[in-house]
Amino acid sequence: MIWRNFFRELFHTTSRLVSVIIITALAVCMNVGLSGISDNGHRILDGYFAEQNVASYWITGTGFDSRDIRELQTIVAIEKMQPRVAMDVESRYDEDITLELFAVTDYAINTPLIMEGRYPDDPREMMLSDVFAEKNGLKIGDTYEMKLLSGAILKKTICALIKSPEGLNHYNAANLTPDLGAYGFAYMDENALSDVLGKHLYNQICVKTAPGIDDAAFKRAVNAALGNKALNILALEDNSEVYSLLEQIDSIEMIIRLFPLIFFLIAALIMFSTMSRLVENARMSIGTFKALGYSDRVILRYYLSSSVIVVLLGFVLGMLPATDILTKLILDAFMHSMDMPPYELLPDTMALILSFGLTCLFCIGTALIVTARALNEKPSECMRPKPPRKEKKVFLERFALIWRIMTFSQKYIVRNMMRNKTRMMICIVGITGCMTLSLCAFALNDSINYEVSLLGSNLFRYDIMIGFEPTLGRAQYEHLAKLPGVTGVQFDMTTSAKVYTTDRMETAAVTVEEDVLRLKLLERTSEWPLVMPKDGVILEKELADELGLAKGDTALLKFPDKIDYYRVRIADVRAPVSGVIMSQSYWRTLGRSYMPTSAYVTTSSVPDLTKKLEDLDFVHAHKLKKETTDAVEEEIASLSLIVFVLILFGGVLALVVLYNLGIMSFYEQIRSLATLMVLGFYDRETRKLLLSENIVFAALGILFGLPLGVELANVILVSLATFHFNLWVQPLSYAASAAITLGFALLVNILLGAMMRKIDMLGALKSVE
Amino acid sequence: METAVRITDLVKQYTMGETTITAVDHISFELPVGKYAIILGASGAGKSTVLNILGGMDTPTSGSVVVRGNEISKFSKGKLTKYRRDSVGFVFQFYNLMPNLSVLENVELASEICPDPLDAREVLATVGLSERLKNFPSQLSGGEQQRVAIARALAKNPDILLCDEPTGALDYKTGKAILALLSDICRERKKTVIVVTHNSALAPTADVLLRMKSGQIERFETNENPLSVHDVEW
Structure with a gap:
């Protein structure tokens, strides 16, 4: 019978539990989804790099020969080496199409990922980037004609369509927007190009080193071994064609960590206040159960069950869209310009465990503490309503002058706000959080747009950029x-x-x-x-x-x-x-x-x-200013997407916080509300008395959120070091984020106002808690 | 004599799922202005329902309810609010004071919104609470709280004062004092007071007595010489 009571009670508290479920779901979704960007990004790329055995260093120079290779072999840190010829060629018939050729001794390092076809077994064959092939209408078996710098013509038959970790973000100075149709890559046997530099002569050596070696020491050792032949020693982490995606993902690491944290803090506050008040309000029932002889264990289980339901529902609802929608949306934006093989997203296990632990701690933990506290009281104490708190004069009353000129309703509103300080705090913190998130998002957006606009208006004042031969x-x-x-x-x-x-x-x-x-x-x-x-x-x-x-x-x-x-x-x-x-x-x-x-x-x-x-x-290439700025904007687009998601989450957060606190307050004050109705207060008067406080809280939250939002945006911009952005906030953004926050507060008031209209006056007055 | 209340063929039914409960079953009565009326009956007799309908807090299923010439049974929701605001004073068993407001403010809460209020301090003096104006409800005893509730109802200067088991939560002595206060108000201020109670010992103290049973009026009595509440014992 106790469980039948449980489900009936659950039904009555649904509207209050729903908001906790939503906020739990949001926090879990935000945490798992955002942290999944980094987790999946690293997992996918690390896996790809490991699978294709991507090089640790690219040593570029001139005329590397077998003696140099023997010299390098003396360096202990080097585990594997791949001497090769790397060179740019043009399409024989279209000089705007560039192909980077790699003629390799073997495919053990930077192994191309064969999407279709097989390795070359003949110097006349080559493996070609599949995107390049597709965009140029080439397929396996076709022969492609290229023009070397010397003017010599090279003809190779395509034996495989490939992707390569080296070609992940294939661009160069003249090709800032990676156009994989105009700038491709191809791999072939070293013999295929042996007549260009000479037999067994190379201009690049890819090496694989033991993990965790000292970068500077390694570079010194290579320079010592190769003398002046090494022009450039490029570490994987510095090779932007390979590593820029990870660098981009790492650059938003701060946002990924910081935002879910703020979110979880606010969510925790809500979980704590709601769960504790739900159990607190049920004190009399706890006393009754005890008086009827139910054991503490059964009662504890009874009251924990609702928090378990909240955690489970909230967790599942938050987890479901986290990876497949939130992570996918943002990661896809990052991957968009990259030539990646198809990848699969997995939920971030660590974030899942962390989120689950935190929600359990805040929800079930609170219920546990509050129930245990009630259980420790004698049944008779429990059944008696808690003695009302001594009402104190509120702070404002000390200023007799102000207090005297306030209207009656204003006094009522002030008293009511002060009635529960924790509630007021949480409310203001919640709204401050919303304001902070949305202002921060707007500020980031402004700063990004401003910087991009400066790019076109200040940094680049030319019309055309020209590269010379x-x-x-x-x-x-x-x-x-x-x-x-x-x-x-x-x-x-x-x-x-x-x-x-x-x-x-x-x-x-x-x-x-x-x-x-x-x-x-x-x-x-x-x-x-x-x-x-x-x-x-x-x-x-x-x-x-x-x-x-x-x-x-x-x-x-x-x-x-x-x-x-x-x-x-x-x-x-x-x-x-x-x-x-x-x-x-x-x-x-x-x-x-x-x-x-x-x-x-x-x-x-x-x-x-x-x-x-x-x-x-003498003009090698030329590029319009717009093409350059577009490329930068493209790179920043994924950042804007995150900003948009943040605004959305911030807004929903505020809505849920206000609604949750509003509805808790509503149920606690339902008798007062009914009394006001009996006294003949009109609906709008009742609404004014009960809901004005939300507007006051919203105003305070907006005020506190202003500096915090700007500061948060600043912290994030500093963390996006690669972009070197300065903080710049449009005045309109302050207004817009304040309007969003206030708008949500008003929306909640409308929702609560609608509930007030449905109060059953008699029922509310009859039930004595 | 002017009629305060005229109820004709009043029916109130509550539908709960498939069963219909008739709380008030075709009752009719009339009350003159300025009388002290008691509605007496056991739990579930329908007396509170009648009171709630009279107070504009509930609407009848059928029948007509006229209070001081206004047929409130035909009023819209908004008009009922206005009616409660201007014409009715209500006293509950559990006082229903605003916990955040002081004694004086609780009374002002009501007087502030009606067209012809009495002075809050004076009314509180009438109920003997001049010394407790600044206190909050939680600092008062039950009897004092009920006095505040009565003062709040009175301050609106209503046509009709409705009291639902006003002594239900009070001890014997305090209860008597409250009832004496109510009948004094009726006699001195010529207010129509209707008290709902299950305490049959109070029957002789009323000018008009309605005995209700199963939603119907069992007996309607008028008493030319009511006793003072101090003269009855229970």
């Missing part, structure tokens, strides 16, 4: 400025160098800029025009940190084409720039010759100039 001559690039329609030109020159300090070395890109920059600045927030320092170089912050360099220090530069070392002064250290940057004048003081590698031009007519550029033989 390496054969460029001075007359040619000077001719560019004289082309009709060209209104401005800015050149830069990129090369690479090793940067030495006394005990450290890093390979870095070196960019030589003009002395005054007008068309392409260095940072989104750079002033215009930007005057480059004449007395030294600008160093990327990350590079400076690794080398232990600061502003004012000096370092040595070593260029691959010269035996000499050049001493440079660090004039500035900036975060968002890349490598080493210096002005033309400073470059010339080093005694180096200048030949630009790219140009940024403004023009009166983009189409006309684009057409003209096609005919210039």
Whole structure:
């Protein structure tokens, strides 16, 4: 019979339990779903990398021969080596299509994943990127014709369609948006290209090292073994074509951890307050059960059962959409531009266990404590209603003047708010949480949009970017400025160098800029025009940190084409720039010759100039500004998606918090409500007395949420270090997030108002608790 | 003499699932203004239902209820609220005071919303609570709380005062004092007071007595010389 009572009681408390179930589900969904992004991302990619035995380092240089390979074999850390020839070729019939060829000794490292077909068993065969093949209408058995830099023609038959972890995010400077139809890759036997560099001569060695080796020590050892032949030693973590996805996922790690935490805290508050009040309200029943002779165990089980139901339902409801909807939605956005083999998402087991543990702790734990407390009382004490708390004068009453001019309803509202301080706290915390989340989301959105807009409006002021052929001559690039329609030109020159300090070395890109920059600045927030320092170089912050360099220090530069070392002064250290940057004048003081590698031009007519550029033989490639900014926006799109999800969750959270507290308050005050009705209060008057407090709470929550939201957004932006975003919030965003929060508060009031109208006056007054 | 209440052929049925319970079964009676009426009956006789309908808190299934010329049985929900607001004072067995409001504020709660209220302090003085104005209900005894409830009902200056077992939760002595207060109010202020009780010892104290049984009026008596509540014992 006790269980029949249980189900009837459960039925009566449904509306109160539902909100706890929803909030449990939300917290679980958020935690499992977001944490699943990182979990699944790492699992899928680590699995892929392990399966295809992706290299630990790519050593790029010139003329590696068998002696070099023997030298490398002396390095203990190296477990496996794969010398190969890596080179770019063009399609014979379309110079806009580039294919990167890898001629390998074996397929043991960076093993291509064969989607269809087989390994080559003939130097005339090659394995081709399946996306490239599909976009160019190629299939197994077709022969593809390519043009080498030397002009020689290469013909290979496609024997397999593949994906490769090396081609995960296949892009280069001229191909920022990875267009896998225009920029593909292919693998073949080393003999297939042996006549290009020479037999058993290679320009790249992929190595697999033991895990956890010291990066700097390894690079020193390789440099020692290969001398000047190694131009670049690229670790897997620095190889953006392979690793950028993991880097992107890691960059949102902060959001993934922080948001579910905030969510869980608020959810815990709600679970705690609701469960404790439900059991508290049932004190009399507990006393009655005891008086009837039911054992403590049975009663405890009785009252724990409802919290178990809440946990189970909330957990299952939250778990179901977490992986397949939330994780999938965001991870797919990340994977979108990547050439990944099909993958499968699995629920994040750790997050599941953690969520389950936390919900159990907060829900069942609370019920347990409160029930146990009631059980410890004597049945007679339990059955008597708790003596009403001594009503104290509220704080405001001390200010007699204010208190006197307040209307009666205002006094009533104030008293009611102060009646239960815990409730007031939770309410304000809940709304503050909502406001914080939504303002943070808006602020992130603003900052991202602002930065992207700066990209187009400040950083990039050119119309077309032009890449030059390496054969460029001075007359040619000077001719560019004289082309009709060209209104401005800015050149830069990129090369690479090793940067030495006394005990450290890093390979870095070196960019030589003009002395005054007008068309392409260095940072989104750079002033215009930007005057480059004449007395030294600008160093990327990350590079400076690794080398232990600061502003004012000096370092040595070593260029691959010269035996000499050049001493440079660090004039500035900036975060968002890349490598080493210096002005033309400073470059010339080093005694180096200048030949630009790219140009940024403004023009009166983009189409006309684009057409003209096609005919210039020294122009290697050209790209519109929009293509570059679009690529960045694409990369940021997945970030915006997360922001959207956060706004949504924040909103629902506020709704549930307010509704939950409102409905708890509603049931606790139902007698007062009924009394007001009997006294002849109109519905709107009753609503005003009972629901105004929600608006006050909302206002306070919004006020507290303002600084917190901005601060949270700032913390997240700092954590997204790779993007170097500054916080920027539009005034409208403050208003919008406040409006959303207030809107939810009003919606809850409408819901509660509708419930008030349905109160059975007589029933409510008859039941004495 | 002016009629305070005229009930004609009143029926109230509650449908619970498939069974229909008739709480009030075709009753008719009339009460003149300014009388102290007692509705007497055992539990479930339908007396509270009659009182609730009179108070505009419930609506009849059929029949007509006229209070001071207003046929409230035809009133809409909104009009009933207005009726409760302006014309009825209600006293409950369990006081139903607002726990967050002080004694004075509880009375003001009612007087604030009606067109012709009495002064809250004066009414509280009438019920003997001048010294407790700033106290909260939880600081008062049951009898004191019921006095506040009566003061709250009175302060609205209603046409009709309805009391549902007003002494049900009080001890003998306090109960008597409350009943004496109610009959005094009736005689001194010429208010129509209707008290519902199951205590038959109170029968001789009423001007008009309705004995109810199974939803019907068993007997309707008028008493020209009612006793004071102090003269009856139970």
